Amino acid sequence: MKVLVNDEIIERNEAKVDIEDRGYQFGDGVYEVVNIYEGIPFTLNEHIARLYRSASEIGIKLSEQPAQLCNRLLELIKCNNMTNGGLYLQISRGVTNRTHQYEQTLTPQLVAYPLPYKSVQDAQAKGVEAITAEDMRWLRCDIKSLNLLYNILVKQKASEAGAFESILIRDGIVTEGSSSNIFIVKEGVLKTHPANNLILNGITRTKLLEIMDVNSWEYKLEPFQKEELMEADEVFLTSTTSEVMPIIKIDSVTFSGAQPGPFTRKFQTAFSEAVKAETKTTTEKA
Ligand code: PMP
Numbered sequence: 001m002k003v004l005v006n007d008e009i010i011e012r013n014e015a016k017v018d019i020e021d022r023g024y025q026f027g028d029g030v031y032e033v034v035n036i037y038e039g040i041p042f043t044l045n046e047h048i049a050r051l052y053r054s055a056s057e058i059g060i061k062l063s064e065q066p067a068q069l070c071n072r073l074l075e076l077i078k079c080n081n082m083t084n085g086g087l088y089l090q091i092s093r094g095v096t097n098r099t100h101q102y103e104q105t106l107t108p109q110l111v112a113y114p115l116p117y118k119s120v121q122d123a124q125a126k127g128v129e130a131i132t133a134e135d136m137r138w139l140r141c142d143i144k145s146l147n148l149l150y151n152i153l154v155k156q157k158a159s160e161a162g163a164f165e166s167i168l169i170r171d172g173i174v175t176e177g178s179s180s181n182i183f184i185v186k187e188g189v190l191k192t193h194p195a196n197n198l199i200l201n202g203i204t205r206t207k208l209l210e211i212m213d214v215n216s217w218e219y220k221l222e223p224f225q226k227e228e229l230m231e232a233d234e235v236f237l238t239s240t241t242s243e244v245m246p247i248i249k250i251d252s253v254t255f256s257g258a259q260p261g262p263f264t265r266k267f268q269t270a271f272s273e274a275v276k277a278e279t280k281t282t283t284e285k286a
Pocket of ligand 1: 033151176177178179180181199200201202203204205238239240241
């Protein structure tokens with residue numbers, strides 16, 4: 001496997017992390033995960049724009065232009081002959097003596113590499129289970145930070161309970177999943193938390209809302225209580241790797257007869273059509 005380290009593509013076993021990298025020591029950095037469909041990175045520009053935004057929000061200045069980084073990633077996909085799978089990329093603040101405070105002169109360190117394809121088709125067809133957990137994260141969840149400690153703890157809790165995801169509740173309000181955005185459908189109307197500092201504004205979430213706009217399907221960007229979640233007709237999550245994933249059970253409550261509901265199905269289909277359209281258009285342009 002070939003990996004990108006700063007501006008060089010090298011063999012995976014030649015890539016080294018400095019023990020004084022702030023990403024390694026403090027989780028001081030930002031990251032993205034991009035899905036690759038038939039060799040085409042889906043919504044690459046949106047992911048790179050979010051990466052630059054996250055970096056800027058924590059004061060990391062990148063010398064490379066987004067378009068240059070996109071080109072390097074396309075080269076990485078090519079070098080690895082990737083068809084389906086993902087790309088992981090992270091940028092840390094840089095390497096320096098370990099102190100909490102940092103000099104502004106550090107050189108950010110970038111690594112990017114392929115993630116293997118994992119089929120979610122079966123789970124998408126049957127739906128998955130979730131548990132609820134308290135949202136105890138910091139108040140800048142809009143930054144896609146390397147610091148995922150609370151997210152991994154609640155994902156682990158879900159996994160140990162035999163569930164796929166933890167749905168996070170802050171002050172009675174459903175914010176998002178440990179690695180996904182959460183949607184409910186009640187009487188045909190979709191609802192999800194507004195994009196503010198309490199959630200990561202998912203690229204999949206944004207894409208789905210664009211699809212909703214194009215089709216004039218009704219939705220509300222409104223905070224909703226845990227009670228509303230538990231009384232919803234349908235619940236689903238979105239993320240780059242899960243796309244549109246039905247949630248058929250939360251804690252001990254089942255939804256739409258423990259099967260993916262009709263609205264969720266409709267959104268799944270519309271989303272996969274958007275993926276096909278975008279990856280096809282990009283191929284034709286290339
Ligand atoms: N929220 C959190 C906390 C996440 O980690 C993710 C996955 N990156 C998402 C939402 C979904 O974002 P996206 O659709 O961009 O993958």
